Amino acid sequence: MKKLIFAFTALCSSLLSSAQISGNINYEETVHYPEQTISVGATADRNLYINIKGMLNVKPDVLIATFSVTQTGKSAQEAHELMDKRIKTATAAMQALKGAQIYVDMISCVPLYQTQVEQKIFSKKTYNEVPAGFELKKNIQIRLTDPALMDELMAIAAEQEIYDLVKVDYTVLRMEELKKELMAKAQKLVLEKIKFQETLLGSSLTGTDRTYNDGFKVFLPTEMYKRYTAYRNNSITGGVNTNRFNAADKNTSLFYQPVMDKEFDFIINPGILEPSVQILYQVQLTILRDKEKDKKPNKEYILVSPDGQFKTLPLQP
Structure with a gap:
């Protein structure tokens, strides 16, 4: 009996652990997985079509982080002085990072208004907007070569007190070289597929257009981060007055979803761990088969004269 209970417990643990491998993303109702069947149909002509799809994953060479900084003050001068003090202190420490380059971009300086009520003796209240200060906005752009920083x-x-990381741009410096690498790999696979086609057809494709x-x-x-919220709906809410039910805030998170590598003929640098730049390449080769070979040969009638000369007789269609 103990052995039976132990086996059942192990089976349940195995099932639970296997389910968790997929992650909490499967609780999200908006997740849709594509059809996994392969559809191969016959072409309407005798041409041969060879498609090769490849992908290359590469770590970025340069990252440019953009921080937004906002400062308010009673006057434009006060806002600038407070802003400059914060930015100079921050950029001085940032420049100590290895390979860091910094640029401060001026965005805007606009007045702030508040509403002032004006009460007149023989009329209704009047609400007037009056200047109340200034709001200054700047961006700090930092160029890094090491993502770990x-x-x-x-x-x-x-x-x-600079918390607004607006975005992070990724740059690959050797893009042309990487594209040539993809093209060379695709060319090799195209030639292999041509040989495969020749084996199946039992004829050479040499000399075809x-x-x-x-x-x-x-x-x-x-651009590859997706949003999801991991929670299960409370079944008790079905019979509860919604006016007296306070739902808890659900934590919304992001996750990196790269292009999945299941539909490519080849992958260069697969299974990379950190978010990467993904370069996709596709080439389609069309081999034009000679249609003249399919036509039936035309019949000719040749008249041989008594003196041994040949003459082709025209045929009426």
């Missing part, structure tokens, strides 16, 4: 960068900014189309697409980590 982002934590230190955030800590330095937070010391000066060919056309091709190709194209690239690049995905940056900034």
Whole structure:
């Protein structure tokens, strides 16, 4: 009996652990997974089409982080003085980071207004907007070559009450070289598929006319983050008066969702751990088969004269 209970417990633990491997993302109702079947249909012509899709994952060479800084003051001069003090202190510490380059971008300086009530003896109240101060906005742009320094960068900014990390741009300096690497790999696979086609067809494709189309697409980590909320609905709320029910705030999070590598003929640098720049390449080769071979040979009638000369007789269609 103990062995039976132990086996049942182990089975349940195994099932639970296997389910958790998929992660909490499967609780999100908006997650849809694509059809996993392969559809291969016959072409309407005798041409041969060879498609090769490849992807290359690469770590970015440069990161540019943009922080937004806001400062208010009773006057424009006061706002500028307070802003400059915060930015100079922050940038001085940021410049100590290895390879950091900094640029401060002026965004806006606009007046702030508040409402003032004017009460007149023989009329109703009048509400007037009057200047109450100034709001100054600037952006700090920091160029880094080491992504590991982002934590230190955030800590330095937070010391000066700079919390708004607007975005992080990713740059690959050797993009042309990487695209050539993708094209060379795709070319090799195209030639292999041509040999495969020749084996299946039992005939050579040498000398056939060919056309091709190709194209690239690049995905940056900034545009590949998805939002999800991990929670289960409370079944008790079905019979509860909604006016007396206070729902808890659900934590919304983000996760990095790269282009999945399940539909590519080849992957260069697969399974990279950190968010990366993904370069996609596709080439389609069209081999134009000779249609003249499919036509039936035309019949000819040749007249041989008594003196041994040959004459082709025209045939009526």
